[in-house]
Amino acid sequence: MSIWVLRGLRDGVVTTRWPARPDPYADAWRGPARPLEQSERLTGITDLCPTGAITVTGGTVQVDQGRCILCGRCVAERPGVFAWSGGATGPAALTREQLVIPELPETDATIQAARARLAGRTRALRRSVHVRHVDAGSDGSEEWEIQALLGPVYDLHRLGVFITASPRHADVLLVTGAGARGMTGPLRTTYDAMPDPKVVIAAGTDAVSGGLLAGSGSVTDGVGATVPVDIWLAGSPPSPFGVLNALLIAVGYLAPDGRKPR
Amino acid sequence: MTMTQPDVLALWKELESRVATGDRFAGLFAARAVDHNVITLSAYLATAGDVHTLEVRLPPGATGYPALTPRVGAAFWYERVIHDQFGLVPEGHPRLAPLIRPGDPLPRHVEGYGMFTIPHGPVRSGVMESIEYLVETPGEAIPHLNMRVFYKHRGVEQRFSGLTVSDGVLLAERTEGIASVAHALAFCHAVERIAGCEPPPVAGLVRVLHAELERIANHLDVAMRLADAAGLAVATARLALHKERVMRLVSRMCGSRFGRGVVVPGGVSALPRLAPAELEGEIGRLARQVRSEAAALMATSSFLDRLRGTGPLTPARARTHGALGPIGKAAGFADDHRLARPYDGYRTLPVPPARAHTAGDAMARLRVRWEEVDSSFGLLGLAAAEWAERTGDQPRASCEPADGRALGWAEAPQGEVLYDVSAAEGRIVRCHPRSASFHNLVLMHEVFAGDILTDFPFIEASFGLSIAGVAL
Numbered sequence: 001m002s003i004w005v006l007r008g009l010r011d012g013v014v015t016t017r018w019p020a021r022p023d024p025y026a027d028a029w030r031g032p033a034r035p036l037e038q039s040e041r042l043t044g045i046t047d048l049c050p051t052g053a054i055t056v057t058g059g060t061v062q063v064d065q066g067r068c069i070l071c072g073r074c075v076a077e078r079p080g081v082f083a084w085s086g087g088a089t090g091p092a093a094l095t096r097e098q099l100v101i102p103e104l105p106e107t108d109a110t111i112q113a114a115r116a117r118l119a120g121r122t123r124a125l126r127r128s129v130h131v132r133h134v135d136a137g138s139d140g141s142e143e144w145e146i147q148a149l150l151g152p153v154y155d156l157h158r159l160g161v162f163i164t165a166s167p168r169h170a171d172v173l174l175v176t177g178a179g180a181r182g183m184t185g186p187l188r189t190t191y192d193a194m195p196d197p198k199v200v201i202a203a204g205t206d207a208v209s210g211g212l213l214a215g216s217g218s219v220t221d222g223v224g225a226t227v228p229v230d231i232w233l234a235g236s237p238p239s240p241f242g243v244l245n246a247l248l249i250a251v252g253y254l255a256p257d258g259r260k261p262r
Numbered sequence: 263m264t265m266t267q268p269d270v271l272a273l274w275k276e277l278e279s280r281v282a283t284g285d286r287f288a289g290l291f292a293a294r295a296v297d298h299n300v301i302t303l304s305a306y307l308a309t310a311g312d313v314h315t316l317e318v319r320l321p322p323g324a325t326g327y328p329a330l331t332p333r334v335g336a337a338f339w340y341e342r343v344i345h346d347q348f349g350l351v352p353e354g355h356p357r358l359a360p361l362i363r364p365g366d367p368l369p370r371h372v373e374g375y376g377m378f379t380i381p382h383g384p385v386r387s388g389v390m391e392s393i394e395y396l397v398e399t400p401g402e403a404i405p406h407l408n409m410r411v412f413y414k415h416r417g418v419e420q421r422f423s424g425l426t427v428s429d430g431v432l433l434a435e436r437t438e439g440i441a442s443v444a445h446a447l448a449f450c451h452a453v454e455r456i457a458g459c460e461p462p463p464v465a466g467l468v469r470v471l472h473a474e475l476e477r478i479a480n481h482l483d484v485a486m487r488l489a490d491a492a493g494l495a496v497a498t499a500r501l502a503l504h505k506e507r508v509m510r511l512v513s514r515m516c517g518s519r520f521g522r523g524v525v526v527p528g529g530v531s532a533l534p535r536l537a538p539a540e541l542e543g544e545i546g547r548l549a550r551q552v553r554s555e556a557a558a559l560m561a562t563s564s565f566l567d568r569l570r571g572t573g574p575l576t577p578a579r580a581r582t583h584g585a586l587g588p589i590g591k592a593a594g595f596a597d598d599h600r601l602a603r604p605y606d607g608y609r610t611l612p613v614p615p616a617r618a619h620t621a622g623d624a625m626a627r628l629r630v631r632w633e634e635v636d637s638s639f640g641l642l643g644l645a646a647a648e649w650a651e652r653t654g655d656q657p658r659a660s661c662e663p664a665d666g667r668a669l670g671w672a673e674a675p676q677g678e679v680l681y682d683v684s685a686a687e688g689r690i691v692r693c694h695p696r697s698a699s700f701h702n703l704v705l706m707h708e709v710f711a712g713d714i715l716t717d718f719p720f721i722e723a724s725f726g727l728s729i730a731g732v733a734l
Contacts (some may be wrong), residue, residue: 004496050429097515135392137414140730141439149503165387182413
């Protein structure tokens with residue numbers, strides 16, 4: 001057994017300092033597609049997207065990042081109109097509408113309301129938070145990225161966040177998957193079993209909108225149909241930094257714009 | 263090659279005799295013809311060098327057919343899926359409970375004094391995919407286990423119909439997310455067969471690079487879960503660190519930690535963003551670290567004691583079922599597509615044959631995984647060196663979608679992935695994916711010979727399957 005003591009010391013500290021310090025891997029990461037300010041002709045660009053994330057309203061191109069599966073087709077085909085958004089942490093939003101960029105001005109009031117609602121609950125959570133994960137029809141990759149948070153590189157525990165088996169001990173419900181109809185009951189039961197106050201995170205494009213599976217009839221096109229979602233996290237799958245960021249927003253440690261709230 | 267038989271029994275007899283003479287049963291599925299009310303049953307047989315499709319059309323309006331399961335036991339789950347999807351009754355099937363569609367489950371299997379059932383799932387402890395295990399037990403031994411996989415049925419097969427071929431690749435990558443590359447490969451192989459196009463050699467090499475890195479990441483994940491089940495905190499952390507390093511290397515190569523968006527019909531979307539020398543350096547470093555960790559783990563006796571004799575699959579059962587991937591190899595049944603029916607870079611790269619194992623237990627399965635990791639690093643080194651000579655090549659050949667139907671396959675970390683794709687006018691008419699996870703998970707029924715409740719996490723982890731690929 002003693003070999004493991006030495007092996008544990010072999011690579012020194014491999015844990016990221018994020019969010020206290022920037023992390024080069026997180027910063028080099030590419031997020032969902034975003035529209036650029038453009039003067040090109042826009043004919044046919046809505047057909048580029050396999051999940052219908054691109055819309056054109058009055059000459060303005062909007063990308064619903066909650067539908068983006070990061071296939072990169074729009075960026076490759078129309079580099080003058082679309083680009084990758086940067087940073088592994090996002091995008092996480094407090095309302096579903098906020099994932100549509102550029103945002104429409106009328107969503108400001110709803111965002112303020114959502115922020116106030118969440119702040120009221122996160123105050124009670126303080127800095128020790130227990131998370132219950134539920135797979136509601138994921139492709140399996142989201143579970144890998146959440147599992148990675150428990151490893152030495154991300155080390156969720158250093159931030160006072162723990163995965164728990166019992167929903168009775170849980171403050172945060174972390175849901176992955178497109179909302180398989182078979183999981184509607186178990187997901188709702190888990191949510192109901194959690195004590196108040198509680199925060200729900202829809203982790204990944206599948207959980208936000210159903211992703212490519214939207215419209216299959218066997219899923220509810222996202223988990224928002226079953227549980228009230230507080231934090232919407234895009235990504236197919238979201239990076240471990242993205243999940244970590246969403247968890248820290250749930251705790252009240254970070255605001256969705258990446259700044260510390262206080 | 264597709265063969266049509268005159269009636270169901272003739273097809274079953276043909277299947278039974280060919281399985282008895284060495285072919286491997288690789289699946290059975292039903293499909294309704296688009297324009298009329300006729301259901302076709304298609305069975306797959308893996309032969310030397312190819313995978314054949316054997317078909318039979320049921321009479322119009324048929325509500326049942328004589329079951330295949332009594333003749334070929336491996337059809338057990340396949341016929342339950344057919345019953346779920348079409349309401350067709352396989353007459354003589356031993357246990358026709360719902361499998362991938364939610365429905366009323368059957369009562370308990372084992373009756374007797376003191377027997378009770380422990381339901382485990384679908385919401386399970388830790389970060390797991392949703393599945394419900396019903397453990398029937400008198401307290402410690404597990405005489406029977408039932409599995410309900412329908413919770414996360416997502417309608418993947420239905421969703422394929424009508425997609426363009428290029429959207430189909432994206433869905434294939436999300437059919438079983440931890441084996442994205444293998445699923446994209448199997449799908450693209452089918453499409454390329456229909457179109458009659460051949461990816462350029464450099465694309466074959468890049469495909470090998472991604473497929474082998476995916477294999478290493480998956481095997482490290484299994485080893486990590488096994489170490490976690492044994493409570494070895496440092497080993498768990500070390501293996502998680504190596505897995506993270508592999509995934510970061512993949513993301514540096516293509517932008518996705520799961521190698522998504524790389525494989526496209528006709529080749530790969532782009533060459534790796536890393537310089538070949540840098541990639542070779544990274545592979546060499548990773549190989550040294552992982553091999554050293556594996557050696558330490560396989561010398562930790564308290565860990566090995568938990569694996570030895572745990573969850574054994576008999577070689578006879580592995581052969582009759584056609585057990586895939588590491589589960590089959592650990593029980594002496596090795597049918598690796600990279601060797602038997604090579605594709606892409608594997609046609610020229612020397613894939614070492616699997617070593618002979620017969621124990622079939624969790625220990626043998628882990629040994630097989632380390633041997634595969636070892637040979638993967640060898641293949642990675644060779645593929646990277648060959649790619650260094652070809653960095654100026656075009657990564658993609660033109661692959662105009664054509665009409666037709668073909669099978670495609672790839673060797674995922676879990677074993678064989680099969681895609682049966684029909685396309686017309688650039689769109690998918692029907693696509694039937696068959697993951698190794700689906701074919702192998704049913705074997706969990708067979709391996710609790712004297713194992714007790716505390717062995718459960720070891721057996722489950724040693725299978726290394728993904729539920730997403732089972733319930734589709």
